[in-house]
Amino acid sequence: MPPVPAGWKGHCQSGEAFNSSTCNRKVIGARYYLNGYEAEEQLGNTVSFKSPRDSSGHGSHTASTAAGRYVNNMNYEGLASGGARGGAPMARIAVYKTCWSSGCYDVDLLAAFDDAIRDGVHIVSLSLGPDAPQGDYFSDAISVGSFHAVSHGIVVVASVGNEGSPGSATNLAPWMITVAASSTDREFMSDIILGNRAHFSGESLSLLKMNASTKIISASKAYGGYFTPYQSSYCLDSSLNSTKVRGNVLVCRHAGSSAESKLAKSVVVKEAGGVGMVLIDETDRDVAIPFVIPAAIVGRKEGHRILTYINNTSNPMSRILSAKTLLGSQAAPRVAPFSSKGPNILTPEILKPDITAPGLNILAAWSPAANKMNFNILSGTSMACPHVTGIVALIKAVHPSWSPAAIKSSIMTTATVLDKHRKPITAGPDGRRANAFDLGSGFLNPRRILDPGLTYDAESTDYKAFLCSIGYDEKSVNLITGDNSTCNQSFPSASDLNYPSITVPNLRNTFSITRTVTNVGRPRSVYKSVVFPPMGINVTVIPKRLIFNRYRQKINFTVTFKVTAPSQNYVFGSLSWRSRKSWVTTPLIVRVARSRSRPGFML
Numbered sequence: 001m002p003p004v005p006a007g008w009k010g011h012c013q014s015g016e017a018f019n020s021s022t023c024n025r026k027v028i029g030a031r032y033y034l035n036g037y038e039a040e041e042q043l044g045n046t047v048s049f050k051s052p053r054d055s056s057g058h059g060s061h062t063a064s065t066a067a068g069r070y071v072n073n074m075n076y077e078g079l080a081s082g083g084a085r086g087g088a089p090m091a092r093i094a095v096y097k098t099c100w101s102s103g104c105y106d107v108d109l110l111a112a113f114d115d116a117i118r119d120g121v122h123i124v125s126l127s128l129g130p131d132a133p134q135g136d137y138f139s140d141a142i143s144v145g146s147f148h149a150v151s152h153g154i155v156v157v158a159s160v161g162n163e164g165s166p167g168s169a170t171n172l173a174p175w176m177i178t179v180a181a182s183s184t185d186r187e188f189m190s191d192i193i194l195g196n197r198a199h200f201s202g203e204s205l206s207l208l209k210m211n212a213s214t215k216i217i218s219a220s221k222a223y224g225g226y227f228t229p230y231q232s233s234y235c236l237d238s239s240l241n242s243t244k245v246r247g248n249v250l251v252c253r254h255a256g257s258s259a260e261s262k263l264a265k266s267v268v269v270k271e272a273g274g275v276g277m278v279l280i281d282e283t284d285r286d287v288a289i290p291f292v293i294p295a296a297i298v299g300r301k302e303g304h305r306i307l308t309y310i311n312n313t314s315n316p317m318s319r320i321l322s323a324k325t326l327l328g329s330q331a332a333p334r335v336a337p338f339s340s341k342g343p344n345i346l347t348p349e350i351l352k353p354d355i356t357a358p359g360l361n362i363l364a365a366w367s368p369a370a371n372k373m374n375f376n377i378l379s380g381t382s383m384a385c386p387h388v389t390g391i392v393a394l395i396k397a398v399h400p401s402w403s404p405a406a407i408k409s410s411i412m413t414t415a416t417v418l419d420k421h422r423k424p425i426t427a428g429p430d431g432r433r434a435n436a437f438d439l440g441s442g443f444l445n446p447r448r449i450l451d452p453g454l455t456y457d458a459e460s461t462d463y464k465a466f467l468c469s470i471g472y473d474e475k476s477v478n479l480i481t482g483d484n485s486t487c488n489q490s491f492p493s494a495s496d497l498n499y500p501s502i503t504v505p506n507l508r509n510t511f512s513i514t515r516t517v518t519n520v521g522r523p524r525s526v527y528k529s530v531v532f533p534p535m536g537i538n539v540t541v542i543p544k545r546l547i548f549n550r551y552r553q554k555i556n557f558t559v560t561f562k563v564t565a566p567s568q569n570y571v572f573g574s575l576s577w578r579s580r581k582s583w584v585t586t587p588l589i590v591r592v593a594r595s596r597s598r599p600g601f602m603l
Helices: 036-039 060-065 106-119 141-151 261-273 300-311 381-398 404-413 461-470 472-480
Strands: 025-031 071-076 079-084 095-097 121-124 154-159 178-180 186-194 199-203 214-218 251-254 276-281 295-298 315-321 324-327 355-358 362-363 376-377 502-507 509-520 527-533 538-541 545-548 554-563 570-580 583-592
Touching: 025 036, 025 106, 025 509, 036 106, 036 251, 060 376, 071 362, 079 095, 079 186, 079 324, 079 362, 095 106, 106 141, 121 141, 121 381, 141 461, 141 472, 154 186, 154 381, 154 404, 178 404, 186 295, 186 300, 199 300, 214 276, 214 300, 251 261, 251 300, 261 276, 261 295, 261 554, 276 300, 276 315, 315 472, 355 381, 381 404, 404 583, 461 472, 502 509, 502 545, 502 554, 527 538, 538 570, 538 583, 545 554, 554 583
Parallel strands: 025 095, 121 154, 154 178, 178 355, 214 251, 251 276, 276 295, 502 583
Antiparallel strands: 071 079, 186 199, 186 315, 186 324, 199 295, 214 315, 362 376, 509 554, 527 545, 527 570, 538 554, 570 583
16 A cells, blocks of 8 residues: 555553554544543453454454455355455555454543544444434433544444344444445345255354264254243353253254353253254344354244244254355345344434445454454444545545535435335344335435435534524533533524434424535536425425536525324335436435314313
8 A cells, every 4th residue: 555644643552462553544543431441440450462453353344344455365264255345455454453352431431432533534433322212412422522523524323222222323423424224135144944845944153064864853842951941042151951962953042132142052962962053032133143053043024934833843853054155035135134223213314324334144254363354244333434434535525625414414314214225224033114214215326426416414512502492501512512612503493404304393383494515517407396295294395496507506405394194103205316427315204293182171
């Protein structure tokens, strides 16, 4: 790579298993932060590598996804082999290690943000976040740190979280780009063959296989010790009777979201003498796991059919084969079941997540210090976030003067809500049509982002006015901004922030919102509005045509919502500005306010 840019002010911090000379023209900065950890944790606790060295693999995985160089023969133990690269292979990487085995501490996160700003980074990629429900912006270190970064022109990209339930989205601040996770058209599956010749496919990364069919039993029938059959059905540690398990395939249940606990169940079965495992994932999360025995994950429907076979057969048999790579077996992208969803419980006027990117079963680099592998397959919104980070780097390279808000706008307004078969993207195990709370504005579309036509721009003063509009007093605002900002300027509603989506969470009858778009396309261009109104809502746009005469020209337009058929739930639509060359699309999300019943009279 070319020499490190002269304006770079960062440095490489030496420490355990990491020398300053480890940095190069690709990894140009590396720091680590322990003050918060040492203040919060008890004396005597140890950490892995008191240095920027990656001991878990997570940091290497996300960094390589964003900006990894080319690799010709990348694979995971033979699975998914082929050439690969990160989103922006020529981008530089600076590492700020703030998290340890026990978590991430606010003081360390804020110190890392301050150093990153001073060092001169262009993008901060955060594959981490608070637990849901997220606290107020002024009490959330990521919200505060990212505000300072964006105020310095730095784009902040963050993951939405992995809790999967409605309203579980985190990293909710409007100055961040918040990313949900979706699938690709590649899956890792193992075949399960029952004695009645029924075939099932389940997610797995285990290359182990059974050479012959073996008896299959429900783990609830192998309970041991003080455990009940119900408890043993989840294959908890020490819950199985090895005499009943030995030599058999076990059907276990799983109700959580942790990949580690799924892997642990295969260890429990193996230690009890089991030769294989079928794991019924009651949350249908589609995540492949590197089990220690032949094993595969199935959903609730498939699991019910397998248990029905076991319960109605005198000598049920099964065989599990090794994992294989499948391409194009299902529609893609699909929103990953674990991906956290809106609505935004902190500020419902701001849509979160903003965008969706690949985050299910992603192959990327791995730290050999973690478990002696160079590559690994992981799932999570942590994996989706750096996909967007890499694309942001490409936008910054082509449009260095664009603000963080303009870059976010270009990503959101060019996204697609259609899968590769041109059908609506789906979400959930039931394959329902995804909405804006699942995927934000849609799935990332790198082919269009460099020329979006129009952008919705915003500055730090707009975000301060937004904070004032949601009821923060000046003291609370200053906790975020770090200055003496006042609330002399405020929006009538948080919905009035010039955001690339429009959310009206409490529509009573009629409500109008003004947005401003900036022409970043052809100097002379004309756009016509195309509206797909939310069900039961009449949407009027004035003016219906935008006529631009020069580059960077700004034009205002007003969107008016009127209730025609009230619904108690959120309803979804879109507004697009269409020119000969561009489609600039904004999601519309509306919920009608519940009418209050009049007081009654009793005689």
